[in-house]
Amino acid sequence: MKKPGRKKENTALPPPRSLKGKKGSAAEATPVPSFQAVSAANGDRTRVVTITDVAQRAGVGESTVSRVLRNHGSVSQATRSKILKAADELNYVPNRIAGTLASMSSKLIGIVVPSVGNTVVPEVLAGVNTVLEAAGFQPVIGVSNYDALREEALIESILSWRPSGILVAGLEHTDRARAMLRGCGVRVVELLDIDGEGIDIVVGSSQRMAGRASAEHLLAHSYRRIGYVGHDIRGDIRAGKRLEGFRAVLHENGLNFVDQEFHPSMASSVEAGRVGVARLLKRQSGLDAIYFSNDDLALGGYFHCLEHDISVPRDLALFGYNGLEITRLTPQPLSTIRTPRVAMGKVGANLLLSGGPSTIVDVGFELVVGATT
Amino acid sequence: MKKPGRKKENTALPPPRSLKGKKGSAAEATPVPSFQAVSAANGDRTRVVTITDVAQRAGVGESTVSRVLRNHGSVSQATRSKILKAADELNYVPNRIAGTLASMSSKLIGIVVPSVGNTVVPEVLAGVNTVLEAAGFQPVIGVSNYDALREEALIESILSWRPSGILVAGLEHTDRARAMLRGCGVRVVELLDIDGEGIDIVVGSSQRMAGRASAEHLLAHSYRRIGYVGHDIRGDIRAGKRLEGFRAVLHENGLNFVDQEFHPSMASSVEAGRVGVARLLKRQSGLDAIYFSNDDLALGGYFHCLEHDISVPRDLALFGYNGLEITRLTPQPLSTIRTPRVAMGKVGANLLLSGGPSTIVDVGFELVVGATT
DNA sequence: AGACAAAATGACAGCGCTACCATTTCGGCC
């Protein structure tokens, strides 16, 4: 339809410079300075304002300025305000890079997450961020895309910023990643999952138990011909653990999945769920319930049912995982398992900063009986 | 005058290590190390590995190690591998804090976003991150919660890490924030919106035009009794601009909103939409269409209709904003306006790193005619 | 007023690395 918009530039701009052997040749035009070359609206020197400038302007020593700015150590009220005034006038912004190097302790916290696709991770991050911000820490984030090697690289990269702590998702990492985390000398929090061996602090809920609870719920409601619709399990280890737990209960009851569908890669998980259910139903395996790898998929399945007049749960029951807010607001609330994600983030961050001993915190989960089972 | 300062061991003898004499004595009653105090499961001393250690181990100078590690400058193949081997054996992780301070140019990029609630911001971040990662940059993130003062504080805080660039959402900032961004000496990208005056680089689409296009679409489809359901507009300036554009078109056609509902604060936007529509309909204003501040609200409204057998669009048309993936997958696809969020992030990041002149890039938007209008 | 502890302040050596030299070594080439 309408498509206003001026020039619709492409993303084809060349990256500024590559990491790899860029130099060597004597040519080297544009040594890329341009860093901190501005400020000082007046005609004054265009150097970045340092603590020395503030000290001179206030007529005191650098250490005193440092003490005032960090609110640390005793300084007379008169001196303090003199310094604050000078700092303000000069528009001084402290250089935390230098401060970090000098003090050997940073106000940076590393965070490595697998994705920012659905709202699960952002919610955890929100919880983490609340705590970090209150304590004056800044998060440095990396997204691994469910790729263990990328995660390893990210961890290394983030550790090179010498954070005061690091939060990562999950318990599964490459050996080298684990070694780095163990040896980096700062606290490590592993989030979301507790099924496995952690490095230091572990905050999450049991994926296996969640899967088991889901199966038990469906069985308790007399569903017997159960199918599974999931995304690629290779990358999402936690989804795999849930599936494993679910399947274990089925086996213990002499059952098995009647049919299943995996969707390796689909733009959206909702779509994967929709397509998965469509395929499953087309095969007419006489399913009475479907377990999904998560709520996104379940939502897609639910939409499919709505569109094709499949009565839920009479004709087909649906069960998801995550307890996304939206699953509470669909015409029929979805049955799912809700995890306290924001709280998880908060707890994790708090433990990280608190300096206590290594722990495992099971934040548990809540089985939400919606209208789809 | 006395001569303060510590002893600076000169070139007398090669001291075992540590210029700081931290080691040496066997006593060592933990003088506040706790930082970097771990690793090395073996009995070895636990000092952080520095470039000097690598240099010594490889039997070369520090500068050469630096050259190899940064892949910058010419080093013989033999020396290179010798150094890489030493670094690997020592499990060396470079200290980018020190590197940044020394080189006066960091591999950090600041990002300030209003929230991580729905998937809009994460999608933009994903685009940004793709580009940053490829260029070896690390994002430092702050979340302002739609609070201008918090944004200001975050900007200051992030600038103190001396990033090489900074991305912020929107064009509206406090005066001080704007001054800091202008004066910090690095490139600034303002994302999402282009209606207003930017600082340096602006990448987004016109909110006002989006609102207008939405109104024109509804009018073209003969809807005349239009209502509005939105969240708190005070914080979300962009939603306000869309509303303004929409309303302008209504006025130009001698119309106005028949009724409207604002939801200041609700746990979920979807819920706000649901509740908003319920209230609007209860008032029986004879609406034939509802414009929502965004897709989350629209989704909630749609769910309400589904649940209460309100035929969409016959009884009521719905129109949202964002073009979230999920709106494409509901039983009836929602009519909405889709913005190229990932691309927006990529373009913004590329421009930030490319070092070109200040620009405004209108990435446009696409009016998606779903089944709800 | 003198004595003494406490508060206030300043001086300066690093933190680990990179940029910029200076110096040494290497490869052709007469």
Add this chain to the structure above:
DNA sequence: GGCCGAAATGGTAGCGCTGTCATTTTGTCT
């Protein structure tokens, strides 16, 4: 071999700040 430019390497100031310690300035009691 001797010469010379280029490649390879080492030495060493800082980068802006903080921690330590020395010094000076209070304030409080006798």
